[in-house]
Each structure stands twice: as structure tokens, then as C-alpha cells.
Amino acid sequence: MTIPHTIEAEYDLIFAGGGTAACVTAGRLATAFPDLSILVLERGATTKDKKEHIQPGQCITHLAPTSKTMEFNISKPSEHVAGRSSVVPCGRCVGGGSSVNFMMYNRPAASDFDAWEAEFGNVGWSSKDLIPLLQKAETYEIDPKKSTHGSDGPLKVSFASEISDLAKEFVEIGAKFEKNRPETDEGNALNVESINKFFIMPKWISKDGRRSDVPHAYIYNNPAKKLSVFDGTLVHRVIIEDGVAVGVEYQFDNRVHESAPQDIRVVKARKLVVVAAGAMSSPLILERSGLGAKVVLEKAGVAVVAELAGVGENYQDHTLTIAPYIVDEKIKTLNPLWRGEPAAWGQALTEWENGGAGIMGTNYIDGLIKMRPYPEELPELGPDFLEIWNSTLANNPDKPLFWMSTAAAMLGDLAALPKLNFMCSAVLLGYPASRGRIHISSSDPLAAPDFEAGFLSSPADVAALRWAYKKGREINRRLPSFRGVFFAGHPQFPEGSAALVEETAPVSLDAPKIVYSAEDDKAIDLYIRQVVVTAWHSCGTCAMKPLDKGGVVDSKLSVYGVKKLKVVDLSIMPSNVNSNTYSAAVAIAEKAAVIIAEELGGSV
Template identity: 60%
Template sequence: MSIPHTIQPEYDLIFAGGGTAACIAATRLAETFPERTILVLECGPTTKDKKEHIQPGMYMSHLAPGSKTTVLHVAPPSEDVGGRAVGVPIGRCVGGSSSINFMVYNRPAASDLDEWEKTFGNEGWNAEKLIPLFQKSETYELGPDMPTHGSNGPLKVSYGGGPGGSGLGVWKEFVDVGSQIEVDRPAAHEGNGFYEGSVNVFFRTPKWISSEGRRSDVAHHYLYNKNLPNLTVCDGCIVNRIVIKDGVATGVEYLFNNQVHDSAPQTILTAKARELVIVSGGTMGSPLILERSGIGRKDILQRADIPLVVDLPGVGEGYQDHILLCPLYLIDSREKTMDALFRGEPATLKAAQEQWEADGSGLMSTNGVEGGLKLRPRLNELPELGPEFMEYWDTEGFADKPDKPVLSVGPLAMGLNSSDPSLASLKAVSIATFLCYPISRGHFHISSSNPCATPDFKSGFLSSPGEVAALRWGYKKGREIARRLPSFRGSFEPAHPKYPQGSAARETETQPVPLGAPKMEYSKEDDAAIDEFLRGAVQTAWHSLGTCAMKPRDQGGVVDNKLNVYGVKNLKVADLSIAPGNVNCNTYSCAIAIGEKAAVVFAEELGGVCV
């Protein structure tokens, strides 16, 4: 047996987890306090200089069976999702999901951020304070002088495709067609400006990809590109629990992950922290670390035979995700998509690699997520959605927050998640739709004191009828755009509702209909067929958050606005699990902002100013 890392017995700060927020905060603090030693323990493998974490087009490889960079959590079957067991894969590697995600650049509404302060009492967590941190992290290569965007940050943003382009054109069809058939929803250059002007406009989707065709992950752009002798990052280290003595976090217990280091000993080791322990295991990691440490709901800890240290019922509760639907549409065989690349077809893979190596262009330099619409019903459209939706609309307070969309809609140049063999000889696109503010809630808890045991996971997907009504409306909107795209060649029937015989909603077209063609009409039976289809087809958007919420303890909170875990000194949480309310974006952007904010908060407490 061999020891994979030399880990000192004591550090000033220890991060339990090495994902997006941890890499940012640890690096910022190491630069601010060169005299302090910092340890980051990441469960998964290193990502340094590996093509699968640098080339954007390789991202689907991380979802392949046997991947060591993700871990799949599966919820029990639920009738809310057609009796299926929904799975959620999460990043497990240095850099976390920033190293493996879809790289979609999509930012929240200002009111999302303001609610973190106004609704949940977190002073300093508002749009005015947080937007500069979004800017600090990025170089927006599409126009660095644009309001709310950054011009000198470590992460670059472009349309992808590298200097020679990607060859994917579905975004232009989507924007052109959608902006013509949707009343008062024009084409726009900007769909990520935080405010009302970014809602109900069609736009080309920016990406966390540089103009040179490289992924903008935090590991390579915050961490690996710097020589910080006071910062130690160790991969393949599972944090078992936080060591707590007399109400103070004093260190962590860890062991080596034999899936990463197969010859490492499996003994429990300890590292002490002189000043702070920061739990940063993500939405599906941080609550488990806290519960194994004796922090959580009493009955859950008792079932796992773990002594109670702090009775904190909010740990692991409030799980949320953006619920995603991806119906498929066939397109002209001459159009370019990502499917052949994702299937690993030798000729396509070889050509894409060679083009990327030559100039950073082509399919390997993009993600296939091409256009967007943050969709919010106009007042005259609300009756279309029905009374169940209106209850949801009122519960979420949409009427007074015009910067909040209900759905995010956009084309994917791929037949996402379809294993149907017939698609290998066809070309298809997905019109992806996800619900921005689900009111369904789930949970994520330990089932055992063993850190490798299967967790107790409930997704909560579609437990609210209002969510189904919203997605039904979004499906119809996407369908009307799809059937007018110049490249449209019909619906891929297995990935659509099974309408009743004789229904006017049954589609037989194999060519696009005119822009001015009448829109589909749906009966109650048709709507029921759509609802059944939705429940059987929705999936994760890989946007999990909320299981260690930053809100008052008596409201189910786990941390305060300084990210302190209630009831324990020198223990903090910094990752998407702290989000007290949902956000309408692909959550990578918020994880970045949380990492930057955490660095500011911790630096102030340590007597400095974050660089």
C-alpha cells in the first residue's frame, strides 16, 4: 500500500470538498494570507491538464457509465414522475461541476439575489453586493464594456466554437423564428443582464468557454495556474466527519478514496484546523458531512447511530433542482449536431480533435446549447395556463417581480439523453425547457455513518400541479417554434406525448409550416396526454441547491449570513447548498459568486481584505 499525499497534521484552514466554491475561496484566501496554510480535501480525482476537462466537447464523457468524475444519486420511484426512479449525477473531481458541466452561461434575476437578504434576513447578500462578484470572476469576451459584465476576471465567456466557429446553426433559426411568432418577445443581444430587459427576449447563448475554445473551469483558471505554496489540494480524499470539541470545530477526519487511489490504505486519518473548517461538498455532499459529524435532525442521526452534537433539523432538507424537459425534433440531415461526437463515431471524433488541436475551433470547442428564451407569461396569456398554475404564480409572487421568468427555453443541437438506436441515422435537436422556480422540495440525508453508504434521497420533482401546468405551457411554446424552423423535418414520436386518435394535436408534418400557420389546438384529453408525458420524461437539470440553507435557524436554516453553522464555532459551509431560495439560472454562475463572497466574508473575519 502507498500513501498518495503527504498531508500535514495541522493547517490554519481546511476545506472539506474541492468543488467550484472551494477552489475559488481557497485560492483567494491563499493569495490574501500567504502566511496561513490551507488544505483542500477533494473526494474525486485531479483534473489538471486533462483534455476531458479542457475541451468543451468532451463534457458528455463525464456522464458515461464508469465515470470517476461524477457520482449518480437515484431517488426512489415516485408517481409524480410516472413511477420512475430519477437520477441526479453530480461532479466529483477537483473543480467540482465547473470541470464537467454543460458550460451554459446563464445568470439569475436581481430579485433572486435581493430575496436572499430581504426574505431570509441575510445582510450583505443582495444584488448590489453580489453582482460585482459575478463581474469580478469573468472576462466577458462578447463585449467587456457591457453593463453588469466583467472585463478582467479569470473565467472567459464567449459563444464557443473557437476562432473558426462550430458550424452549428440551430441557434439562429430559433432566435429568428421565435422572435417573429412570439408577440412582444423580440431578438436581443443580451439575455443575462440580471434585470427585466433579459426576460421574454430571444438571444444567442453565451458559454463558459473562451474564444480560443477552452472550458472556463475554476480548477485551471483559479488554482492550477498559480504557484501558491501555502495551499495544498489533495484529490481522492473522502471527508468522513468534522471533529468538534466543546462546540468548536477543530479539524476533519478523512480517508483515501480507493476509487481514485486503489492502493491507498483505508484507515481514518485526522487533520487539525487552527482557525476554520469550511464544508464545501456541494448540495449533495455538505449535508452528509454535517450529519456524520452529529449536526442535523435528531431522528436521522439516531437511525445512523451517530451521537447528536447540534440539533439542526434543516440539514439535508429543502432539496431543489430545475426540472428539465427535452422533447426531440428531427431536422435536415445536412445540419450539424453534436450527436456523432457524443457517440464517439471515429471519423467525427478524429476530425473534431484535429480541428481543435489546429485552432481551437469546431465541435470540440462548444457544447451545442445554442439559444435561449427566459419565458414569462404576459398578463393576457395567464388564462392559458389554468387555475393550478395561478396558484403557483401567486405562491411564488411572480406578479410583483417582472425580472423573474417562469421557464427557460432553448435549442440543444443534440438528441439529449435518447438511447433510441434509430437516432444514429437521423439528425435531431432538443427544445429544452426547465422550470426556473420549482416549489417542490425534496431531501438529502445520510442512511448510515459509513461515508460510502447510499444516501436517503427524495427529489420532490413535480409534486406540485402548478409545476406541471407551467411545463405543459412551455412544451407547447417550444413545439410551435420547432415546427417552423427551416431545418424541421418532423417530431421524433417516441419523445412526445401520445395524443388520442383523431386529436388535432397529432402532428404529421415532415417539413416546416409557414410562420403564419395556425397554432396547434389542444383538448382536455390532449393536455392530459402532455401531463402524462411530462411526468414520464422530466429529468434533472443538474442544478441542485438548498440543503444547508442560509436563513434563520427557526426557519430551518443551517448557516447564518457569515456562513457559520448554527451551534458550532469555527465551522462554515460555502457552496450551492446554502442557497435559501432558487435562482433562474444555470447554477454554475451562482456557485462562482458564492465562492467569491465566501472569500470576502472569511477574509474579513481573519483580519484582511480579499484580493
């Protein structure tokens, strides 16, 4: 047996988890406090200088069933998703989601952050506090002087190596067809000006075609000599003595280090333990540590240290539907690359080596609109939708209902599909009313969790996605490159339905809209339940809110009832945000660095 890392007996700070948030916070603190010994324990593998993490065009490879960079969490089957089990992937590697996601730069609404302070009492977490931290983290290579963006941060944002022609069509035609939804050059200003506008979406990709992930930005080039990031180290639990977190138990993960010994080891923390394993794993670490609902812990055979009923509850995500369309063969897409065609790979790799050029330097998910119904459109959504409208959207004009993007590729298993040139229209629901939960099933850290995703358990979510499907189809059938609906990936409308129109060329801007019957709506609803999936945006399972309202951490990210223990990742979000959650994770982590630095008597 070979010991992969030499881990000392004691460090000042220990991070249980080495994903997006952990890398940002640990990196900031290591720079600000070079004499502080900081340990980051990540269960997955290192990502340093690995092409599959650096090259944007390889993002789809991380979703392969054989992927070693992802953890696939399988929920209980649910009638709400047509009896299926939902599979929720999360990053299992240094950098977490930032190292494997699709790099979509889509930021929240200011009111999302404001709600964390106003509704949940988290002083210091409003948009005026967090927007400067987002600016601090980024270099907005498109226009560094643009309001709310950053000019000298470690994370790069650009339009990547190139913009797809399909995205340009989507933005131009969408704005012409949806006459009250114009085109803009700024869809991420975090305000109402970014709502109901078509725009080309930036990416967490540098202009030289490299993924902008947190380990390469905050960790790997950090000169701090006392910052240690070790891969393949699986944290079992936090050790708590007399109400104080004093260290963690861990073992080397043989999924990363096959010949490593499998004994349980202990490392102590002099000042602080930070659980930062993500929304899917942080609650499980807390529960294995004896922190959670008594009924859950006793069932799993774990002694109760502090009863926290909110641990593992409040699971949220952005539900996603993907509708495929056929486009002109002349249109450049990622399909050949994602099918694994050798010639496409050879050309793409050669181009990328020349300054990050070509399709390997992008994700080709470019066109976007953050769509919100206007008052006159509300009847189209029906009465079920009122739950979302009244609770979340009506009084917050900077919040969209969903965001719709166009991808010059097929986001799915291309091997099972005919060799056509696909594009797809992806819809992510911004504020689903549905909730789920995740809990341990035993004290074994390798045991599958007891997971209920909760997707579409609220009829409001189905109503919203039904309207989104109709909106997307009308826009996409008008694109100049449109060559037909790939009906195998669409609702199975009844025979004779007007929605079965088989078009093989685009219709005019003023062509009549498709009329859907009540039976067609039922077909769409069934389709949505059959195809809806996660957007990988898990959050909320260790919520930052009052203890008597199901909170797990306070506004300083300290776990209730335990000293010297914090949680820092997307699990602390008390409510959802309108964004691909990379930006939210960065904001949380930058804020955590500020909080911890102040408690240490300094600043970052």
C-alpha cells in the same frame, strides 16, 4: 499499499470538498494570504490538463453510466414521476460541476439575490453586493465593457468556437413568431430587459474553445506555496470538540487511488473548517458530524452534537424536459461526435488543436429565451399554475417562468436511437414549487443517502411544463431546418388527436397553432412525469436563513451552534435562482472569500 498524498497533521484552513465553490474561495484566500496554509480535500480525481475536462465537446461523456467524474444519487421512487427513481448526478472531481457541466452561461435575476437579503435577513447578500463579485470573476470576451459584466476576471465567457445554425434559426424565427418576444444581444443583464427575449447564449468557454472551469482559473496556476489540493480524499465528518470545529476525519478513496490504505485519518484545523462538498454531500457530512435533526441522526446511529432540523431539507433543483426533433441532414450538429463516430472524433480533435476551432470547442446549446407569461396568457396555464405565479413571479417582473434552449444535438442515449440528425428543445423550470430532502442512511460515508427528489410533487410545476411544451413545439415546427417530430420522445397522444400531425417540413409563420384537447393535456402531463429529469442544479440543503425557519448557516455562512465551521456551496441558497447554477456558485464562493478574509483581518 501506496499513500497517494502527504497530508500534514494541521493546517490553518481545511476545505471538505474541492468543487466549484471550494476552488474559488480557497484560491482567492491563498492569493490574499500567502502565509496561510490551506488544505482542500476532494473525493474525486484531479482534472488538471485533462482533455475530457478542457474540451467542451466532451461534456456529454461525463454522464455515461461508467463515468468516474460523477456521483449518481438515486432518489426513492415517486408517483409524481410515474413511479421512477430520479437520478441526480453531481461532479466528483476537482472543480466539481464547473469541470463537467454543459457550460451554459445563464445568470440569475437581480431579485433572486435581493430575496436572500430581504426575505431571509441575510445582510450583504443583495444584488448590489453580489453582481460586482460576478463581474470580478469573469472576463466577458464578447464585450468586456457591457454593463454587469467583467473585463479582467479569471473565468472566460464567449460564444465559444462557433454558433450553430439551428440557434440562429431559433432566435430569428422565435422572435418573428412570438411577436411580443423580440430578439436581443443581451439576455444576461440580470434585469427585466433580459426577460421574454430571444438571444444567442454565451458560454463558460473561452473564445479559443477551452472550458472555463474554476480549478484551471483559480487553483492549478496559483503560485501560493501553502495551498494544497488533494484528490481522492473522502471526508467522513467534521471533528467537533466543545462546540468548536477542530478538524476532519478522512480516508483515501480507492475509487481514485486503488492501492491506497483504507484507514481513517485525522487532520486538524487551526482557524477554520469549511464544508464545501455541494448540495448533495455537504448536508451528509454535517449529519455524520452530529449536526442535523435528532430523528435522522439517531436512526443512522450518530450521536447528536447540535440539533439542526434544516440540514438536508429544502432540496431544490431545476426540473428539465427534453423534446427531440428531426432536422435537415445538412445541418451541423454534435450528434456524430456524441454517437462516438471515429471519423467525427478525428476531425473534431484535429480542428480543436488549431486554436480550439470546430465543434469540439463548443456545446452547441446556443439559442435561448427566458420566457414569462404575459397577463393575457395566464388562462392558458390553468388554475394549478397560480401557486408559482402568486408566490414567486407576480411581483418580480425580472423573473422568468422557465428558460428554453435549443441544442444542436440529442441530449440522451444516442446508441438507443435511430441514426437521424436530431436537435432538441430543452426547458428548465426556473422556480419549481416542489421540494425534496436528502439525509444520511448510516454513518458510513459510502452508504447511499436517503434521498427524495420531490420532482413534480406540486401540480403547479406540471402546469408550467405543459405550457412550455406547447410553446416549444410551435416554435420548432417553424424552423427552416425542421424535418419532423420524433414522436417516440413526445407525448403519446390518443388516436385521432390533432396533436398527432405528422409534419416532415416546416410550417409557415402564420400557420394555425396545434389545438390540444383535455385528453391531449392529460397525455402531456403523463409525458412530463415520465421524462422529467434533473438539471444538475441541486441547492438549498444547508440553507442560509434564520435557525427558527429551518436555517443551517447564518449570513456569515457559519453553522449554527458550532464555532469555526462554515458551509460554502450551493447548499446555502435559501431560495432558487433563475440560472444555470454555475454563476450562483461562483457568486457564493467569491462572497465567502470576502467574509473569511475579513474575519482573518484582511481582504481579497
